[in-house]
Amino acid sequence: MKDQAEHLRNWVRQANNVQTAKTIAVISGKGGVGKSNFSLNFSITLAKKGHSVLLFDMDIGMGNIDILMGNSSRHSIIDFFEHGTPLSDIISKGPDNISVIAGGTGLTKLFELDQSQFDSFLAEFNRLLHQYEYIIFDMGAGINYESSRFMLCVDDLFVVTTPEPTAVMDAYSVMKYLNSVSQSLSLFLICNRVQSEMEGHETIKRLQNALRKFLQKEIIPLGFLPDDKSVSKAVAKQVPFMIDNNGSVVSKALSEIAARYEISDFREGLTMKKNNFLGKLKNYFLSH
Template identity: 75%
Template sequence: MMRDQAENLRNRLRQQNLHSVARTVAVISGKGGVGKSNFSLNFAITLSKKGHSVLLFDMDIGMGNIDILMGNTSGMSIIDFFEYGKTLKEIISSGPENISVIAGGTGLTKLFELEEQLFDRFLEEFNGLLGDYDYIIFDMGAGINDDSTKFMLCVDDLIVITTPEPTAVMDAYSVIKYLNSINQELPFFLVCNRVLSEIEGQETVKRIQNALHKFLQKEIIPLGFLPDDKSVSKAVTNQIPFVLYNSESIVSKSLLEIAARYEDGEFKDDLFLKKSHFLGKLKSYFVGR
């Protein structure tokens, strides 16, 4: 009886620890034009609809377009934090289905160039956000550079977006290979976008899996694939996230399955026990550079 009670207590404490701090997720791609930002937005909305509190942070430096995809360009952005002394909480805007959004922009280039005092302010305020959300999703810019690489190395999970196009597949493999060469413990997830058939999606995922296993001895967790659905382009034209534009579309249902797989997959217990110290890593990479 005492052993059972102790085990139950450990389980409760474990669950509290897992959910006390937001899980940080970077959505990345090897090249532009694969639907990364659209995925980030609709993925965040889908997680929110499933009952999670979500912050979406547009990290696409100079090309931030999350607010455009939402049809909302009137709010503040990260520039207001750097240039006008606003707090991070002040620049958070409300998005569809109760998601929170920090809009990006050219001001993000300054995030990686800040003096230590201002960077500490960013870290301190961001630390205050970690307890407010279940997930913080960073929509990263396409490709990688020295600074974005450091940022990607700090998050808990990396979701790689590709399409079946050979160039997109090769670029996705190259990004994974590069980041894995720096830290082989990074957990990668894979989503294949704009597939014409289930077979094409499966073949694309298998191609990447086989290459990673053969050349890097690296496993990647496939979350699924999204069909090339006309409702997506219509939703973008109307500046409405596609999961809200047509929740019954094939692509919306596929994304729901992807979110459920990420949220409840068999990998969850093992990976979630390995939660990183996001802010500590961020400071070690950027302060004193």
């Protein structure tokens, strides 16, 4: 299976004559649903499958990827904006050889750049797009004007929720808002901390039906993660659960979610459809 996947990746790259990272923004309607923990462990899962991954902590003012990894990065994205530190120098190595850019007030600062500074950011980020297969942005909970503009630029949006009614309603509200701005967004759904398979299926079905009925929008369900005690144990140790207990129920479920997404990604890649992340970024940030 791994050899076949690698063959498909190589075929797509050769056909496009260039490797460009798939950009993913991980979002949630409210805090406390495990979004950052998902982002970190999903990145590690992709790395374990042989992909090169950059995890970008965009949780403004509340970035906690470093805490979940149990280490502190020397630099954050704020060093680029305030001190001109090259993005390549800000990147630190995380578990299983993933690359990490620590959070700060990066998204706010990005909107405050003048034309020359923004062009410098685009030039440096363009190099990153050709160094990695996946760039994953761990966004802040909820949504605001700045974050919504950024979300419109990525290839895919992962929405993380839990079965709690408030979390489901907030997730729906975020998707409703984004769909009102752009109906072409690719939305993927992950339900976290489910008590049973039935609860996971019902939560996903509830959101699918709501989007179909009120927004005429299809959302792609990637699956659900069980409420596994190994997660809280790993958080207490400040070790990602995919590393602390790779054989746990939640780790196996996350591996299945990553495999599901890989299949979706290959299908899209084989149609030769590529989103221009940097072009859209420049358009949304400088023309509004």
